[in-house]
Amino acid sequence: MVVLANPVLDQISLIKSPDPGDYLSSIPTIDLSSSTSPDDIVRACKELGFFKVTNHGVSMDLVEKLEAEVVKFFTMSQSEKDKSGPSNPFGYGSKKIGMNGDVGWLEYLLIATSAEPFCESSIAFLRDPSSSSFRSALHEYITLMRKLVCQVLELMADGLQLEQRDTISKVVQGSECDEIFRLNHYPPCPLLQGFNCGLTGFGEHTDPQIISVLRSNNTSGLQIELSDGRWVSVPSDREAFFINVGDSLQVLTNGRFRSVKHRVVANSLKSRVSMIYFGGPPLAQRIAPLPQLMEEGEQSLYKDFTWGEYKRAAYKSRLADYRLGPFHL
Template identity: 65%
Template structure:
């Protein structure tokens, strides 16, 4: 469990506890076994930048195995967890999110999964014999995520009517594509009074990458912001995946797809564990609206920039900052 000092706790914004009526019943559901799902998928990206994927073909046992290993890691004594990081910015961390003052009721492992699964990571603890079962579960999960991300991006391309089919998926399929896996643990918060009290676990933000794939245990906490600025709580579903459109995909579609703003709340009684795979392009990949998606006379909303430029800029900002603002025309 992460224990925050009172001085740190005082710096965390305590949001209003979500009422049952805030649960979002309109989450778009994309059944990957359903014919003609491409149109539904594109509509979800345009309206929400967010959707749930079912019938994805990834065994529940695989997801449960990694979750069990993650819980085992976060249950270690604090001194042992501290040995796993941080490693600029990868590795283990708690409370502090980034280097610009954001904090939350969370501890995490952030892993670089570029190129061959886990074999190149700078985190020495994963190479230790004691971490063999965690390493195996991570390798299997990352391989499944890579396949799922490519499939979803190819369905997006089909729905948008652009060719070739891998025009989007190839951006995350390159051996040097910049992808990450984040394992978050939001412990119960004993300082809170009552089961409905909440505080910020991970502050509001959008994801910089092209696409994010989230899976959590059966504890609620994820919230997304709708177009009118209201926040709604997404009911958990540990057998499905939740997909976020990232900033880079918003740029590639010239704003047609929406990069969804989201946050996570922690509560007094239940522990939340989430696993998020972020699919990003290679460092030198140039990002700009795809000409195939530009209508006649349509102007680009963004100037061209590389993923490295955007990633570097994003890491210098606070979570809630408008990261794309400086790249707009």
């Protein structure tokens, strides 16, 4: 990667545009309305840590309504958006990602959806009476994301031949679960015109939670890393949700599932908006390989830790750090 010599970009790295062959031509697809084999979802989790779900039952009218509210927020004046500035670490932010020096060509709104009612949020925008339609769409969307996550995790349990279908899904259910909703906006960057490259929107990383569900507008930019180290672009799909295996799920399966490394690349022409739901367990939840999966004589690959301990460690790291490294045995 190189750096474009322009102080406006705050030393955000450039990423070479992918070659025509560097696109994920065949994305594992799980059709939730059919009798898709649970083996398919397990295979996707092992090989990529990434797949998409179709016929998920989430109304596209609702998705588009929430997306319109998100776009409305990001088109407000900068002074209005700044009133909802970051607060440990929730709220509005621009370019700076986390507290450890990571930057990207984006602005975002980060919401702790399980911590308190949206109308009582510490985020100023969500307390404003004018945001009632945003809150309503957000509440409905999050409710459906919880159901979708449970459905997907139960399919994973079936594929892993776990006796109880809720073995994994119950870990992300309940009022104490640590769920987060992230809204990202990647503006076009005219300074890139004429360059055969994109700009780092969100740097390479894995998600520390159990699972994450991504929806974006009809603009490409998402890339994932394959097991051989190659980066490939993921074609957008407005009708589907993309699922990422997180670090915690990798540990729960003792490395059988792969936590996918991914990044987002901004471009010079089109704005990209994405909405990501992160399903995490309670802070006190022990994260360790499921005993039901362990074969005779199999040893855990990881030290014992709680989600709260891992979350604190993740917050102290850089995006590209291998966060599970210190927890490996």
